[in-house]
Amino acid sequence: MESTGVLWKPIWNILESYDFTLQLVNTRELKQVPGRKSDVKDSLWIAHLLACGLLRSNFVPQRGQRQLRDLTRHRPQLHGEHTRCANRIHKVLPDAHIKLSSLATDILGISGRKRNVWFRQALCESAWAARRSKDTYFQAQFHRLACRWGKKRAIVAEAYSLLVVFYHLLKDKSLKYNELGGDYFDTLAPNRLRHHLVKRLESLVYEVTLADRNAA
Numbered sequence: 001m002e003s004t005g006v007l008w009k010p011i012w013n014i015l016e017s018y019d020f021t022l023q024l025v026n027t028r029e030l031k032q033v034p035g036r037k038s039d040v041k042d043s044l045w046i047a048h049l050l051a052c053g054l055l056r057s058n059f060v061p062q063r064g065q066r067q068l069r070d071l072t073r074h075r076p077q078l079h080g081e082h083t084r085c086a087n088r089i090h091k092v093l094p095d096a097h098i099k100l101s102s103l104a105t106d107i108l109g110i111s112g113r114k115r116n117v118w119f120r121q122a123l124c125e126s127a128w129a130a131r132r133s134k135d136t137y138f139q140a141q142f143h144r145l146a147c148r149w150g151k152k153r154a155i156v157a158e159a160y161s162l163l164v165v166f167y168h169l170l171k172d173k174s175l176k177y178n179e180l181g182g183d184y185f186d187t188l189a190p191n192r193l194r195h196h197l198v199k200r201l202e203s204l205v206y207e208v209t210l211a212d213r214n215a216a
């Protein structure tokens with residue numbers, strides 16, 4: 001088999017599981033006289049050299065060793081890509097007038113990643129306060145998420161929503177906060193809500209009949 005790039009690997013992997021004696025030969029040792037070249041002629045030429053005992057097989061490690069070699073060679077590539085990404089961030093931040101490298105040695109570390117325990121605690125406390133407000137979007141959001149994720153994860157999600165609101169209000173001073181109301185999620189999909197409520201009542205052994213009040 002001629003070692004042309006990585007084209008030989010899939011065929012080698014298939015034939016390796018059978019009772020074959022495989023040889024991988026360097027391309028330089030299989031050169032023919034320049035002229036008309038085709039796959040058929042190359043195959044005949046390789047078979048002729050093999051019959052004459054003129055081919056020298058290269059070393060091919062076992063399958064496990066090949067897999068380990070691929071992993072160990074892939075790791076430096078990932079490390080190099082990580083370094084290039086960090087260098088690009090170092091280059092972009094000064095262009096955006098952010099001199100983070102003077103405050104943190106590693107901008108991808110814990111200190112460099114723009115995280116504050118006290119600020120997170122303040123956001124969560126604000127989220128708890130927003131949850132207790134009546135007939136508001138944040139109260140409806142909390143109850144909507146708490147039934148699926150639990151109260152703690154729902155509070156974290158609500159704190160993130162508050163942070164997004166704060167960001168846009170501080171970024172554009174002309175914006176004003178518009179309260180969507182506690183029935184905001186109900187108006188998004190009324191048919192699905194109606195179907196859910198009917199199913200809940202039927203599960204409590206009630207027979208439900210719906211009538212349109214406007215039609216009456």
